[in-house]
Amino acid sequence: MYIVMVSPECAPVAHAGGLGDVVFGLSRELEIRGNAVDVILPKYDCLRYDQIRGLTLSYRDLWVPWYNGTIHCSVWFGFVHGRKCFFIEPHSQDNFFARGAIYGSADDTMRFAFFCKAALEFRLKANKRPEVIHCHGWTTGLVPVLLFEIYKFHGMPHQRVCYTIHNFGHQGIDGERVLWATGLGRPEHYSHCDRLRDDLNPVALNFMKGGIGRFHVEGGSWTNNISWVRGYDALLGPMERVSSLFYEKVLKPGLPSSEHRYRNALFHLLVSQTSCYRYWGQGMWLDYGREICRRAAEILSHDF
Numbered sequence: 001m002y003i004v005m006v007s008p009e010c011a012p013v014a015h016a017g018g019l020g021d022v023v024f025g026l027s028r029e030l031e032i033r034g035n036a037v038d039v040i041l042p043k044y045d046c047l048r049y050d051q052i053r054g055l056t057l058s059y060r061d062l063w064v065p066w067y068n069g070t071i072h073c074s075v076w077f078g079f080v081h082g083r084k085c086f087f088i089e090p091h092s093q094d095n096f097f098a099r100g101a102i103y104g105s106a107d108d109t110m111r112f113a114f115f116c117k118a119a120l121e122f123r124l125k126a127n128k129r130p131e132v133i134h135c136h137g138w139t140t141g142l143v144p145v146l147l148f149e150i151y152k153f154h155g156m157p158h159q160r161v162c163y164t165i166h167n168f169g170h171q172g173i174d175g176e177r178v179l180w181a182t183g184l185g186r187p188e189h190y191s192h193c194d195r196l197r198d199d200l201n202p203v204a205l206n207f208m209k210g211g212i213g214r215f216h217v218e219g220g221s222w223t224n225n226i227s228w229v230r231g232y233d234a235l236l237g238p239m240e241r242v243s244s245l246f247y248e249k250v251l252k253p254g255l256p257s258s259e260h261r262y263r264n265a266l267f268h269l270l271v272s273q274t275s276c277y278r279y280w281g282q283g284m285w286l287d288y289g290r291e292i293c294r295r296a297a298e299i300l301s302h303d304f
Contacts, residue, residue, distance in 0.1 A: 003030060004130040005039040006119045008102060008112065008139040013051045013080045014041055016102045019137055019166040026134075027083050038130070040119045042097040042111075043076060043087035052078035058086060059126055064118045067181050071114070075122055088118045109174040109207065110181065112139035117182050119143065120151050134162040138172035141207035142182065145196070149184060163211040172207025173198055179205070199247070235286055238293035242272050245297055249304040261303040268296035 005027055009020030027037045049055070059075035076087040090096050096111045105111060120143060123129065135143045144161045152159075176187040190196040190205065198206040246269045255262055272292045 001132065002036045002130045003038075003132045003134060004123065004128075005037065005134050005136065006116070006140045006143055007039060007041060007136040008115070009136075010039050010041055010080060010083065010085060013048050013085065014044055014046075014102060015048075017166075022164070022166065023136055024081070024083060031082075037084065038128075039080075039083055039085045040122065041085055041087050042115050043074075043089035044102060045098040046100055046102065047087070051080055052085070053080075054078050055087075059122065062088075062118070062122055062125060064090070064114070064121045065183055066114060066117065071118075073118055073122075075126075086122070088115065088122060090114065090118065108139075109172050109178065112172070112207075113142055113174075113178050113182055116140055116142040116146055120146055120156070124151060124155055129156060130159060132160050132162055134164065135211060136164050137166045138170050138208045138211070141172055141209070141211035142178070143211070145184065145190075145210040146182060165208065165212070168208075171198075171209070173201065173204050174207075175204060235289045235293070238290055238297070239272055242269060242293050242296045242300070245300045249300045255304075261299075265296070265299050265303065268292065268299055272296045 005023055007019065007023045008014070009016055009023060010027070011020035011024040014020060023039065027039055030037050055076055055078035057074060058077035062073040062075055063070040064073055071090050071092045073088055073090045076089060078085055078087070094107075094110075094114075096114055099105050099111075116139075119140075123133075133143060133147065135141070141163070144163060147156060147159060147161060176191070179185055179187050179190055184190060191203075193199070196205040196207075196210050198204040198209065246265060250262060250265055257263070257266075272289070
C-alpha cells in the first residue's frame with residue numbers, strides 16, 4: 001500500500017512534541033510491514049538539517065492556488081533516519097515557514113491552511129496518487145475537506161483519508177478568509193454545524209471539525225463495496241446524539257476525568273462510536289449498536 005503522511009512534525013527533524021514521535025514511528029513500522037510511505041512536511045527555517053541525509057530539490061516549480069493568484073513553491077526531498085520526507089518551501093512574502101519555530105505565530109491557521117493546499121497540489125502535480133493520506137493534528141484538518149470538495153474532481157477521486165487527533169486543546173479556529181484563500185469559497189455552505197462551523201463560536205470555522213466531519217464519509221469504507229451511510233441512518237443518528245450529549249454533559253462543564261462516572265461514560269461513548277457496527281451490516285449487529293447507544297445516552301442522562 002502507498003501511504004502519505006501529511007504532518008506539521010516528524011521527529012527528529014521537525015519536533016515539538018508527541019505528534020512528531022508518532023509520525024516517525026508509525027511511518028517506520030508501516031514500511032517494515034511492506035508499505036511505501038512518504039512524509040510531507042513544511043520546510044521550516046528551524047528544521048534540524050543535520051538530521052536530513054541527501055537533501056535535494058525534487059520539484060522545482062510548484063504553483064499553489066491561493067486567493068485569486070498562486071504562490072510559487074519548491075519541494076525538497078531527503079531521508080530522515082530512513083524515512084522518505086518531502087519538504088514544501090513556499091516563496092512568498094508571507095514567509096509561512098520562516099518564523100524560527102513550528103508553532104506560535106498569530107497566523108498559524110493561515111500558515112497551515114496553505115500547507116494543506118500545497119500538500120495536495122504537490123501530489124496532484126507530481127502525479128503521485130497514494131491509496132491513503134494520513135493527516136495529523138488540527139494543522140492538517142483541511143486536507144480531507146479540500147480533497148473531497150475540490151481535488152476529488154481534478155484527478156484524485158480514489159484517495160482515502162485517515163485523520164488522527166493528537167491534542168483536542170488545539171483545534172485551529174479562524175474565519176471565512178480561510179475559505180477564500182484555499183478556493184473552497186461558499187461560506188454559507190461550510191458555516192453549517194455539520195461542516196466547519198465551530199461548536200462554541202458560531203461565526204468561526206474549526207479545522208479539526210473538517211478532519212472528523214461528514215465531508216468524506218460516503219465512499220470512505222475500506223471495504224469499498226459497502227457504503228458508510230446508506231442503510232445505516234438508524235444507527236448514525238444515535239451515534240451522533242450520544243457524542244453531542246457527552247460534550248454537553250461532560251466536556252463542556254469541564255468535569256474531572258478522575259471521576260468514575262466520567263470514565264464509565266467515556267467507555268460507553270467510545271464503544272458506541274465504532275464503525276464496525278456499520279461494516280457488519282443490518283440486523284443483529286445494527287441492533288447491538290443501537291442498544292449500546294441507548295445505554296450510553298441513559299448513563300449520560302442519569303449520572304450527570
